[in-house]
Amino acid sequence: SQQGEEDPQALSIQEGENATMNCSYKTSINNLQWYRQNSGRGLVHLILIRSNEREKHSGRLRVTLDTSKKSSSLLITASRAADTASYFCATDPNTGNQFYFGTGTSLTVIP
Amino acid sequence: GAVVSQHPSWVICKSGTSVKIECRSLDFQATTMFWYRQFPKQSLMLMATSNEGSKATYEQGVEKDKFLINHASLTLSTLTVTSAHPEDSSFYICSVQPPYMGGYTFGSGTRLTVV
Numbered sequence: 001s002q003q004g005e006e007d008p009q010a011l012s013i014q015e016g017e018n019a020t021m022n023c024s025y026k027t028s029i030n031n032l033q034w035y036r037q038n039s040g041r042g043l044v045h046l047i048l049i050r051s052n053e054r055e056k057h058s059g060r061l062r063v064t065l066d067t068s069k070k071s072s073s074l075l076i077t078a079s080r081a082a083d084t085a086s087y088f089c090a091t092d093p094n095t096g097n098q099f100y101f102g103t104g105t106s107l108t109v110i111p
Numbered sequence: 112g113a114v115v116s117q118h119p120s121w122v123i124c125k126s127g128t129s130v131k132i133e134c135r136s137l138d139f140q141a142t143t144m145f146w147y148r149q150f151p152k153q154s155l156m157l158m159a160t161s162n163e164g165s166k167a168t169y170e171q172g173v174e175k176d177k178f179l180i181n182h183a184s185l186t187l188s189t190l191t192v193t194s195a196h197p198e199d200s201s202f203y204i205c206s207v208q209p210p211y212m213g214g215y216t217f218g219s220g221t222r223l224t225v226v
Contacts, residue, residue: 041220043155045215045216045217100157101147101156102154
């Protein structure tokens with residue numbers, strides 16, 4: 001079953017702007033991960049944030065996690081056309097070792 | 112880095128035939144592999160968890176007799192779509208959690224088209 005939902009479903013911005021995507025989930029988790037998927041391709045792991053962390057950075061990516069609200073956000077700063085892709089959050093629930101994806105945000109960065 | 116190889120990357124088959132998709136971990140052993148399906152413009156849905164040496168665990172609503180999973184070794188899991196129908200056309204992708212990573216590594220996916 002789906003664990004997460006993402007907001008917005010689609011986002012279109014100009015190159016150089018920042019893009020923010022949000023993810024909400026339902027159950028308690030061990031960690032939350034963000035992935036990127038180019039059209040018709042496999043997924044690429046971007047960043048993992050553990051349940052005891054509140055914020056994490058990786059290059060132009062900034063992820064926050066609020067376990068009390070069961071939500072996370074992914075910020076991409078200074079976006080580039082090459083950032084155009086779908087972005088998914090995935091939660092690793094603390095029961096079992098499988099994990100579940102959110103519905104995804106389709107990001108379009110206009111050159 | 113951890114590499115997962117998935118084969119084939121695309122396949123077209125006739126209705127009623129079976130298709131086998133392979134997922135290999137190339138530089139590490141994996142006792143557990145995950146199979147996902149993704150319909151166009153939708154998120155990935157976990158289909159089943161493949162366990163080396165034992166039966167796969169299927170998610171609710173996934174027909175285990177239709178989607179046969181075999182995990183015969185620590186580096187290979189296969190998903191066989193039996194008696195494929197056009198509604199099985201989808202993007203299938205496997206993933207593995209390497210032992211030294213926090214995240215998961217994905218195969219490149221298989222686009223199945225049943226005609």
